[in-house]
Amino acid sequence: MTDRKRVFSGIQPTGNIHLGNYMGALRNWVKLQDEYDAIYCVVDLHAITVPYDPSELAQSRLATAKALLAIGVDPSRSLLYYQSQVPQHAELAWLLGVDTPLGALNRMTQFKEKSEKAGQKLGLYAYPVLMAADILVHRAHAVPVGNDQTQHLELARDIAVRFNGKFGETFPVPEQITPRVGARVMSLQDPTAKMSKSDPDDSSRILVFDEPDTIVKKLKRAVTDSGSEVAYDPVNKPGISNLLEILSLFTDRSIDDLVNEHNAMQYGRFKQLVADAVVEGLTRIRTNYKTLEDGEVGRLMTKGALDARMRAEEQMVEVRRLVGLGSGTIS
Ligand code: AQP
Numbered sequence: 001m002t003d004r005k006r007v008f009s010g011i012q013p014t015g016n017i018h019l020g021n022y023m024g025a026l027r028n029w030v031k032l033q034d035e036y037d038a039i040y041c042v043v044d045l046h047a048i049t050v051p052y053d054p055s056e057l058a059q060s061r062l063a064t065a066k067a068l069l070a071i072g073v074d075p076s077r078s079l080l081y082y083q084s085q086v087p088q089h090a091e092l093a094w095l096l097g098v099d100t101p102l103g104a105l106n107r108m109t110q111f112k113e114k115s116e117k118a119g120q121k122l123g124l125y126a127y128p129v130l131m132a133a134d135i136l137v138h139r140a141h142a143v144p145v146g147n148d149q150t151q152h153l154e155l156a157r158d159i160a161v162r163f164n165g166k167f168g169e170t171f172p173v174p175e176q177i178t179p180r181v182g183a184r185v186m187s188l189q190d191p192t193a194k195m196s197k198s199d200p201d202d203s204s205r206i207l208v209f210d211e212p213d214t215i216v217k218k219l220k221r222a223v224t225d226s227g228s229e230v231a232y233d234p235v236n237k238p239g240i241s242n243l244l245e246i247l248s249l250f251t252d253r254s255i256d257d258l259v260n261e262h263n264a265m266q267y268g269r270f271k272q273l274v275a276d277a278v279v280e281g282l283t284r285i286r287t288n289y290k291t292l293e294d295g296e297v298g299r300l301m302t303k304g305a306l307d308a309r310m311r312a313e314e315q316m317v318e319v320r321r322l323v324g325l326g327s328g329t330i331s
Pocket of ligand 1: 010011012013014019020021022023024025144145146147148149182183184185186194195196197198199
């Protein structure tokens with residue numbers, strides 16, 4: 001283990017990775033590998049908290065792992081694995097859950113939203129406790145996520161503080177890392193709602209692996225606002241502001257700069273500009289994906305899980321001792 005600070009994050013293997021996932025979280029995952037001891041996870045135990053098809057899960061896990069590698073997660077610099085292959089996550093979730101007040105879980109908006117469709121189930125309810133365990137089992141200092149995860153991360157911080165208060169300083173209280181641009185990418189069809197995998201309307205999101213002509217089509221159909229000015233005003237012009245954020249990220253130029261240059265441009269031309277930048281920016285990822293071989297990715301994920309188990313077990317030996325569940329090992 002290095003003495004660098006640790007960063008942890010996860011992504012669910014549900015549906016395909018979209019521009020919101022990429023801009024809000026995954027781009028940061030790649031960047032942070034240089035600065036931090038980075039630990040990344042395909043959170044399959046989270047994915048099964050909503051209805052799913054078991055026969056598709058193995059395939060979608062693999063596809064998600066490949067996508068992460070194609071985007072630039074580098075197993076020679078980061079730890080990458082499937083959550084379910086490291087049982088310490090679930091064990092710590094139980095130990096943390098026994099002392100998590102129901103009032104805190106009742107406030108989680110994601111539970112309220114998702115349980116409307118999936119029903120009120122314990123797994124969905126306990127999801128934020130498992131997320132806290134994911135982070136704390138690695139004693140992570142920071143968590144790169146989009147804005148939609150702020151409430152869950154606050155709960156993880158509360159859980160860490162409560163544990164430390166009861167058993168002594170054990171877990172760093174994790175900080176959230178969100179990007180300046182792209183922390184909440186909005187739906188192309190309803191720019192007041194976040195872009196999301198579960199939106200039934202395909203044209204609401206751009207997938208990282210969409211074909212170039214699909215990207216152009218979706219962006220051309222993106223809902224824009226009244227008026228004709230290209231201006232950044234997320235409240236009154238959420239559609240154009242969303243497109244400006246996307247263009248800013250893909251061109252590495254500030255929003256002010258882009259507004260100055262394109263202020264008088266017609267919406268149609270502006271959308272084409274955004275589409276060109278996105279297509280160009282995602283080409284490298286699409287090309288990388290095609291070079292990845294399933295067997296090799298499977299082996300990388302197994303190695304990642306074995307390393308992660310060893311690291312998580314080091315923490316769990318201490319946690320078990322602290323909570324009174326013994327210091328010895330059973331062999
Ligand atoms: N629209 C978004 N803008 C910025 N960041 C986003 N993230 C998700 N949507 C946006 C971030 O992507 C990471 C991985 O997300 P996830 O797959 O683990 O969970 P999610 O938040 O449930 O993703 P979706 O697409 O929004 O799925 P559904 O439709 O099921 O709710 C996280 O860091 C998240 O913040």
